[in-house]
Amino acid sequence: MSLTFSRRSFLKYTAVAAVAVAGSSLFTGCSKDDNKATRTEYGKITVLQAQSTLSGATYDASKGELTFDFSVKCGRGNPMRVEKSCFSVEITSTDDSGNETTKKYAPDFGNLRISEDLYNAQLKKDKTAEGTVTISGISSLGEKDVVTFLYQPDAYPYTEYGATWELTGEYILSNMAK
Template identity: 35%
Template sequence: MTGEFSRRSFLKYTALTAVAVAGSSLLTGCSGYAPVQHAPGTSNTVLKVVSTLDWVEYDEETNTTLFRLVVTNGRKNALEVTKANFAVKAEGYLAYQNDKLQVIYPDSLSHQVKQGETFTYYVKAKDLNALTDGPVTLTYYPDLQYSEFSANWELAADVLEPELPGTSTN
């Protein structure tokens, strides 16, 4: 074998190197996108879907925390929204596709949000006191096919304290 490097070999190895470099950059893009906000009244935009956590309310009588989430679809395809699109987490607590989590409005099991539409969801986490069990994280997955993309709100008790006892947190 000679030590010469032909033009054909050079082009072949250059092409292989380019493919390897391009492939490695694609793998780094698989980590997803999960922006985190830290207060009610803030918005996240994920997969062209704008979601705003409007307010959070704790009901002492029923020991539930209620989240009001406003969703606007900026995508061409409609969003299929079910209770699987939401999760609520705190230390030692997880409400995700179980009986601790309810989407109480709309009352149907699934709902479609068409392009340009805005819809409000009320997500209820049973047996969760957001004021003492925190920090509490609400996660919204706009498209379950791409679960690595989510909008998140990590809420500490100090941003949830109501101004007067018995009032809701805005």
């Protein structure tokens, strides 16, 4: 086998590479705000044909609970599950020295629950499930805390796809219904 590379081969492979790079821009998706995989405010995110909406949150300091108002509409031909394992929440706090601590809230830890009306094992196409996701065991919610709410329509095998809201404690506290 010859290791020489002719000018003709070089130009041919360069053209193929250029077409591949140019063609990859076709797969970048829409730039509409509703389709962002991560939002820093309440709103809609569509991922894996699941249109999920985080419409608000309420913090109850006396109970140590943070409750999220959430809905999801199935856009798939096959049914989709909506259950506790689809959700997780993290709260990251930074102290005055700049040290970060993150507390995770997930069904495995027993500190995350969803309302019965949100749960749907077989959410069918064009149907919506709406309800609340509540995390408990919060000693406080500070204005500088970052709350990351994650919804994954398919925990397996598509763990890299999820709708994420990264909200500051200030945003949540200032947007609570009075």
